[in-house]
Amino acid sequence: MSTRLNWLRAGVLGANDGIISTAGLVVGVAGATTSRTEVLTAGVAGLLAGSLSMAAGEYVSVSSQRDSEQAALEQERRELAEDPEAELDELTDLLARRGLSSDVAREAAVQLSERDALRAHARVELGIEPDQLANPWHAALASFAAFTVGALLPLLAIVLPEPSQRVPVTVAAVLLALVVCGLLSARLGEAPPRRAVLRNVLGGALAMAVTYAVGSLLGSG
Incomplete structure (x- = not known):
C-alpha cells in the first residue's frame, strides 16, 4: 500500500511539474508572438524536453538506489x-x-x-x-507519462483558442489544474490542503506572470 501511495504521489508531482513548466514556457512565448505555429512549436519542444529530462533523471536516480540495495x-x-x-x-x-x-x-x-x-x-x-526493488525503467516511464499528461493541458489551452483568448484561457485552466494537483498531493501526503493548494497556485501564477512579462518585453523589442 505504501509503495502504491509513493507512486501516486510521484505521478501527481510529475504532472504538476509538467503543468507549471510548460505553462510558463507557452505563456511566455504567447507574450512575444501571436503565431500559433511558434507557440505550438515551443510548447511541444518544452513538453518533450521536460518529459525526457524527467525520465532520464528518474532512471538514473532509481538505478543508483537499486544498485545500492x-x-x-x-x-x-x-x-x-x-x-x-x-x-x-x-x-x-x-x-x-x-x-x-x-x-x-x-x-x-x-x-x-x-x-x-x-x-x-x-x-x-x-x-x-x-x-x-524499484525498477528504473518503470520509474522512467511513469515520470515521462506523468509529465506529459500535465504538460498537455497548458499546451492545448494555449493553441486552441483565438489569439486574444489564449493567455486568459491558459491561466484559468492551469490555475484550476494546480488546485486539483495541490489537493491530491495534500491528500496523499496527509498534509493540510489549504497550504498545499495556495503554495501550488502562487508558484504557478508567479511562473506564468514572469515569463509573460519577459515574453512581452522581448516581443515588443
Whole structure:
C-alpha cells in the first residue's frame, strides 16, 4: 500500500511539474508572438524536453538506489554464509531494540532465519524488500507519462483558442489544474490542503506572470 501511495504521489508531482513548466514556457512565448505555429512549436519542444529530462533523471536516480540495495543484499548474503551465528545474534539484538523481550526476540530471530534469513535481515536490518526493488525503467516511464499528461493541458489551452483568448484561457485552466494537483498531493501526503493548494497556485501564477512579462518585453523589442 505504501509503495502504491509513493507512486501516486510521484505521478501527481510529475504532472504538476509538467503543468507549471510548460505553462510558463507557452505563456511566455504567447507574450512575444501571436503565431500559433511558434507557440505550438515551443510548447511541444518544452513538453518533450521536460518529459525526457524527467525520465532520464528518474532512471538514473532509481538505478543508483537499486544498485545500492543490491550491493547491500549481496553483502548480507556473504555475511550470512560466513558467520550465520553472528548474524543471528545481530538479528536478535535488532528485534530486541524494537521492544521485544530477549527471549521472544531470540525465538523470533530463529524462526525468521529458518524461513528465510536473507529476507529477515533485509527487512529488519536494511529496510529493504528483496522482491520489491524499484525498477528504473518503470520509474522512467511513469515520470515521462506523468509529465506529459500535465504538460498537455497548458499546451492545448494555449493553441486552441483565438489569439486574444489564449493567455486568459491558459491561466484559468492551469490555475484550476494546480488546485486539483495541490489537493491530491495534500491528500496523499496527509498534509493540510489549504497550504498545499495556495503554495501550488502562487508558484504557478508567479511562473506564468514572469515569463509573460519577459515574453512581452522581448516581443515588443
